[in-house]
Amino acid sequence: MNSGRTTLRDEHKLRAKIRTLTDGLATGLAVLATVLVVAPLVAIFIYLVYKGAVSLNWAFFTHNPVPVGEKGGGMANAIVGSAILLAVGSVIGIPMGIAGGIFLAEFGRGTKLANAIRFTADVLNGVPSIVMGIAVYSLVVVPQGHFSAFSGGVALGIMMIPTVCRTTEEMLLMVPNAVREAALALGVPNWRSVLSITVRTASPGIITGCMLAFARVAGETAPLIFTAFGNVGWSEKLSEPIAALPLQIYVYALSPYDEWHRLAWAGALVLIVLIVLAVSLVRYVTSRGVLKGAS
Amino acid sequence: MGVGIEVTNLNAWYGTNHTLQEINLNIPANHATALIGPSGCGKSTFVRCLNRMHETNPIARVTGTVLIGGLDIYADAKPVEIRRRVGMVFQRPNPFPTMSIYDNVAAGLKLNGYTNHHVLDEIVERSLKNSALWDEVKDDLKKKSGASLSGGQQQRLCIARALAVDPEVLLMDEPASALDPVSTSKIEDLIFQLKSQYTIVIVTHNMQQAARVAEKTGFFLNGRMVEFDSTHKIFTNPTDKRTEDYITGRFG
Amino acid sequence: MTRIRFQQSLEELKEQLLRMAGLAEQSIQRAIEAYRVRDLSICDLVNRSEMAINRLEREIDQAALDLLAMEQPMAVDLRFILSVIKINADLERVGDAAKAISDRVRNMEQMAQADLPVDIPRMAELAAEMVRKSLQSFIEGDADLARAILTLDDAVDAMNRAAYKALTKVMEEESHLAPQALNALMISRALERIADHATNIAEDVIFWVQGADVRHHKSLKTAPDPHAMG
Numbered sequence: 058m059n060s061g062r063t064t065l066r067d068e069h070k071l072r073a074k075i076r077t078l079t080d081g082l083a084t085g086l087a088v089l090a091t092v093l094v095v096a097p098l099v100a101i102f103i104y105l106v107y108k109g110a111v112s113l114n115w116a117f118f119t120h121n122p123v124p125v126g127e128k129g130g131g132m133a134n135a136i137v138g139s140a141i142l143l144a145v146g147s148v149i150g151i152p153m154g155i156a157g158g159i160f161l162a163e164f165g166r167g168t169k170l171a172n173a174i175r176f177t178a179d180v181l182n183g184v185p186s187i188v189m190g191i192a193v194y195s196l197v198v199v200p201q202g203h204f205s206a207f208s209g210g211v212a213l214g215i216m217m218i219p220t221v222c223r224t225t226e227e228m229l230l231m232v233p234n235a236v237r238e239a240a241l242a243l244g245v246p247n248w249r250s251v252l253s254i255t256v257r258t259a260s261p262g263i264i265t266g267c268m269l270a271f272a273r274v275a276g277e278t279a280p281l282i283f284t285a286f287g288n289v290g291w292s293e294k295l296s297e298p299i300a301a302l303p304l305q306i307y308v309y310a311l312s313p314y315d316e317w318h319r320l321a322w323a324g325a326l327v328l329i330v331l332i333v334l335a336v337s338l339v340r341y342v343t344s345r346g347v348l349k350g351a352s
Numbered sequence: 353m354g355v356g357i358e359v360t361n362l363n364a365w366y367g368t369n370h371t372l373q374e375i376n377l378n379i380p381a382n383h384a385t386a387l388i389g390p391s392g393c394g395k396s397t398f399v400r401c402l403n404r405m406h407e408t409n410p411i412a413r414v415t416g417t418v419l420i421g422g423l424d425i426y427a428d429a430k431p432v433e434i435r436r437r438v439g440m441v442f443q444r445p446n447p448f449p450t451m452s453i454y455d456n457v458a459a460g461l462k463l464n465g466y467t468n469h470h471v472l473d474e475i476v477e478r479s480l481k482n483s484a485l486w487d488e489v490k491d492d493l494k495k496k497s498g499a500s501l502s503g504g505q506q507q508r509l510c511i512a513r514a515l516a517v518d519p520e521v522l523l524m525d526e527p528a529s530a531l532d533p534v535s536t537s538k539i540e541d542l543i544f545q546l547k548s549q550y551t552i553v554i555v556t557h558n559m560q561q562a563a564r565v566a567e568k569t570g571f572f573l574n575g576r577m578v579e580f581d582s583t584h585k586i587f588t589n590p591t592d593k594r595t596e597d598y599i600t601g602r603f604g
Numbered sequence: 605m606t607r608i609r610f611q612q613s614l615e616e617l618k619e620q621l622l623r624m625a626g627l628a629e630q631s632i633q634r635a636i637e638a639y640r641v642r643d644l645s646i647c648d649l650v651n652r653s654e655m656a657i658n659r660l661e662r663e664i665d666q667a668a669l670d671l672l673a674m675e676q677p678m679a680v681d682l683r684f685i686l687s688v689i690k691i692n693a694d695l696e697r698v699g700d701a702a703k704a705i706s707d708r709v710r711n712m713e714q715m716a717q718a719d720l721p722v723d724i725p726r727m728a729e730l731a732a733e734m735v736r737k738s739l740q741s742f743i744e745g746d747a748d749l750a751r752a753i754l755t756l757d758d759a760v761d762a763m764n765r766a767a768y769k770a771l772t773k774v775m776e777e778e779s780h781l782a783p784q785a786l787n788a789l790m791i792s793r794a795l796e797r798i799a800d801h802a803t804n805i806a807e808d809v810i811f812w813v814q815g816a817d818v819r820h821h822k823s824l825k826t827a828p829d830p831h832a833m834g
Contacts, residue, residue, distance in 0.1 A: 233446075235442060235444060235446035236446055236448060236449065238405065238408070238442065238446070239442065239446040239447075239448065239510070239513075240448075240459070240463070241405065241408060241435065242403065242405060242435055242439065242440035242442075242514070243435065243436070243439075243459060243460035243463070243513070243514070243517060244432050244433065244434075244435035244436030244437075244460065244464065244517065245432070245459075245460070245463045245464065246432050249463055250463075253463055254448060254459075254463075257450050258448070258449055258450050260450075559676075559678065560676060587678050587679060587682075588678075588679060588682065588683070588815065589679060589680075589683070589815030590679055596679050596680060599678040599679055600607075600677070600678050600679055600680060600681050601606050601607040601610070601678075602606060602607065602611075603606060
């Protein structure tokens with residue numbers, strides 16, 4: 058046997074060195090992974106700004122598209138159109154999604170109906186957006202006989218439902234049972250407890266779910282092709298076809314005109330910025346009401 | 353004012369599990385009664401049968417009679433009505449996390465439709481004073497959330513919340529088990545004061561606590577009530593050997 | 605079985621008390637022997653035991669206090685520790701009484717032998733038997749045996765009253781024997797006190813085992829209280 062003590066100390070030193078190296082390596086890999094994920098996003102955004110910012114001017118936001126060759130023109134109607142479509146879609150999708158989520162979490166837990174609803178939502182989530190567009194075409198556009206903002210809103214709304222529903226359910230399930238029991242023990246009826254206590258406690262998460270759904274459908278193009286259809290001018294009524302940013306960008310990008318390509322880049326930039334702004338605004342408004350120290 | 357509770361042939365099941373068997377006892381009005389027993393003996397289930405919280409579990413079933421102040425709470429009343437007359441404080445403090453202190457205390461009233469601000473203000477103040485929390489929070493009633501208080505304060509907040517709906521009975525399921533000794537003492541002193549206005553039933557693992565606050569004590573074991581007598585008798589010279597084995601720690 | 609350490613502590617407390625009891629009983633035996641053979645060296649032994657008894661009394665009280673403070677004993681355990689504390693005090697007084705007897709014997713050594721109309725050995729035998737039985741009931745936790753002792757006390761009290769009568773008569777009629785008679789009287793009183801302490805020990809055993817407080821049953825009797833005399 059060799060001199061025990063000295064060898065042991067050396068061994069400890071070696072192990073410590075290996076540990077530090079492994080630690081550094083793991084940290085490095087984690088940072089690398091993050092960069093790899095974030096880099097494309099940043100790259101896209103920078104490229105968008107590069108390509109699109111040049112075409113941004115006041116006219117872009119205030120004028121409607123003009124025929125090829127003419128100067129000026131913008132996407133005012135598309136911006137407003139997207140807003141209207143998203144509003145209609147939200148009105149349809151969010152209440153239904155939240156109601157579904159509440160049912161799944163609070164009233165139907167474990168029932169066969171709940172399982173069926175959950176399954177349907179998951180399937181709906183996986184339906185390709187073009188198929189959704191065709192479905193709404195058959196269900197709404199054909200009977201009505203014309204394209205419309207309404208049908209576009211319906212398509213977007215249906216696409217929002219699964220996300221809103223599942224997130225609502227998850228957030229409600231995260232509310233600790235102790236909170237529900239506290240309400241029930243006070244002699245509050247179950248429905249009142251669910252609405253005023255459980256849903257209220259889960260509302261930050263539910264709102265996040267809604268915003269996720271919103272952000273996702275804000276950029277959808279395929280479902281709008283056969284429903285909203287697009288419009289070169291303003292739409293007066295919901296029963297008329299309506300312009301939408303993604304749709305406009307799609308049409309312009311595929312066109313052979315450089316001018317329209319530039320407008321498409323600008324549109325893409327505006328679309329992303331508007332989505333980010335909308336989400337931030339919602340976050341800001343809802344966080345105003347939160348108390349000091351509340352979870 | 354508190355009322356008495358008469359329990360006759362109470363049996364309770366969770367699915368096929370016969371959790372409570374033939375429970376018979378009378379809980380006196382305006383006294384504190386402690387329920388002791390090892391984990392899983394049914395004492396918490398029993399207490400939840402007294403305000404029909406047992407039923408929130410879909411596989412729960414109850415037979416037998418529970419009379420609270422002479423009212424048969426299973427045959428002649430709805431759960432929601434009973435729970436307004438029989439308040440409950442839980443083991444872990446559970447204030448509503450999104451609500452202010454004021455709203456927490458007023459929750460039982462607001463959620464049942466009371467909106468008169470003056471009346472609510474008065475009730476909130478009185479409840480907080482009755483639960484010895486008023487002085488500590490009176491300046492932050494609407495500014496701080498219920499969850500920002502310390503553990504002992506949160507529990508007193510939950511007590512205030514339960515008192516605000518003016519129950520006749522107060523059920524406490526191990527109210528101080530999550531608290532430090534100082535907070536525990538405060539809660540025990542509180543129970544002492546509340547006894548004169550309410551009937552209190554307190555489930556506890558802590559025998560010294562039962563001895564300190566309750567006039568009567570019931571020992572539960574395996575779903576049955578083995579012995580129910582004055583606290584003095586139970587802790588100095590119990591009749592049943594099983595009771596003695598439990599309280600001297602010779603169990604098992 | 606839980607609380608093993610606590611159980612062992614209770615056993616140790618019991619053993620300590622029994623050691624104390626052994627010393628007390630030994631003191632009684634020696635004091636009576638000293639009276640019988642008038643041997644002063646035995647009186648010295650009694651004095652030395654007295655110191656040991658006092659030391660043990662302090663140790664037992666301390667151990668009992670520790671158990672009360674640290675272990676939160678309940679029901680039978682609580683009654684047991686309380687009984688130990690009381691029996692401890694009674695045994696210490698038994699030791700004191702034995703020493704008192706031994707002091708009287710020392711005093712009588714200088715005096716002439718006298719034939720007195722009092723059966724000290726018989727009284728001593730009874731008192732010693734009561735102490736032995738009460739300790740036996742403690743060792744075995746036997747409440748019935750303890751109750752039997754309560755009745756024996758009456759016999760000792762009767763003998764003490766008779767001794768009082770007889771010895772006062774001696775002091776009046778044969779005054780030259782007064783010193784011996786007085787010493788004999790004090791020995792008789794000491795033996796009566798030993799019997800009382802044995803009764804107390806028996807009562808404490810009943811309290812421990814059955815939770816019943818049977819003290820002061822004598823206060824129900826209508827006979828003149830022997831404790832009232834000087």
